[in-house]
Amino acid sequence: MTLLALGINHKTAPVALRERVTFSPDTLDRALESLLAQPMVQGGVVLSTCNRTELYLSVEEQDNLQEVLIRWLCDYHGLNEDDLRKSLYWHQDNEAVSHLMRVASGLDSLVLGEPQILGQVKKAFADSSRGHLNVSELERMFQKSFSVAKRVRTETDIGASAVSVAFAACTLARQIFESLSSVTVLLVGAGETIELVARHLREHKVRKMVIANRTRERAQALADEVGAEVIALSDIDERLKEADIIISSTASPLPIIGKGMVERALKARRNQPMLLVDIAVPRDVEPEVGKLANAYLYSVDDLQNIIQHNLAQRKAAAVQAETIVEQEASEFMAWLRAQSASETIREYRSQAEQVREELT
CATH class of the missing domain: 3.30.460.30 (Glutamyl-tRNA reductase, N-terminal domain)
Incomplete structure (x- = not known):
């Protein structure tokens, strides 16, 4: 065999x-x-x-x-x-x-x-x-x-660090907010990256998710999966004040969230901090937002820096993991050879017994 x-x-x-x-x-x-x-x-x-x-x-x-x-x-x-x-x-x-x-x-x-x-x-x-x-x-x-x-x-630490943009965005959110169970997250867009973000957030039991998208149909399918509310892009200005975390990834050629919009939201929140993670190219959030007090803006380049650092950590962990695999594979093959030898001995004994019975 x-x-x-x-x-x-x-x-x-x-x-x-x-x-x-x-x-x-x-x-x-x-x-x-x-x-x-x-x-x-x-x-x-x-x-x-x-x-x-x-x-x-x-x-x-x-x-x-x-x-x-x-x-x-x-x-x-x-x-x-x-x-x-x-x-x-x-x-x-x-x-x-x-x-x-x-x-x-x-x-x-x-x-x-x-x-x-x-x-x-x-x-x-x-x-x-x-x-x-x-x-x-x-x-x-x-x-x-x-x-x-x-x-x-x-x-090993093979899975300890984020090496995808979606996972890195969620890791950043968990680093800044002690628990996601008490925060509201606004997701802007409903593409593949936002889908992954939404699933990560659901796994970490975020208190509330709101999805803003140009077309309602795609956003609704994702919302049904993760238990989120759907709003139109035009509703963002009014609803932004509710969000502790905003993660945006659309294909819009122009920014969707401007400095003035965030200023109004911060005022309504009495300057409670907001985390904005912009993983769109071109950018969805005006860069000037990052200059506002209590608005913490991260771009896709910031996330890439996190990812590259974490990937280096994973590669180091992979060396340790390969040693584990080599050891376990050798032990399994030793077990397999022992099983084969035992089966051969059983067959030999059975044949010997059959010959003995035929001679008596």
């Missing part, structure tokens, strides 16, 4: 190829059934995200194993083999175990140390467990990888 990990990811393949090799949730069961119909495949898990598609397999070793599996993947997706081979990686046994542990721990992610991948790996494992896993060693490999990912998070 051999453990394999093969696939493509954001480092080896452009998005044009990655999107052609994805497995949708609707077709996953059919794909796994087709994969397990290959005579040498004993069990399999398919991990398919926007940044990677990977097959984790338990197989019987044979001479043309790589040829058969690459041909299956190409036939299933209607791909030219030469196109796929240029981007495909292939890991076996110890390398396959190490690779899965690195993936689950966020060490192989586009954003180093990002936590979402662990949930995606767990879901892939759960989806494949519905009759497609079949092999205890493969299941044990995944369970071990989950515990390794947890150990990496616990024993």
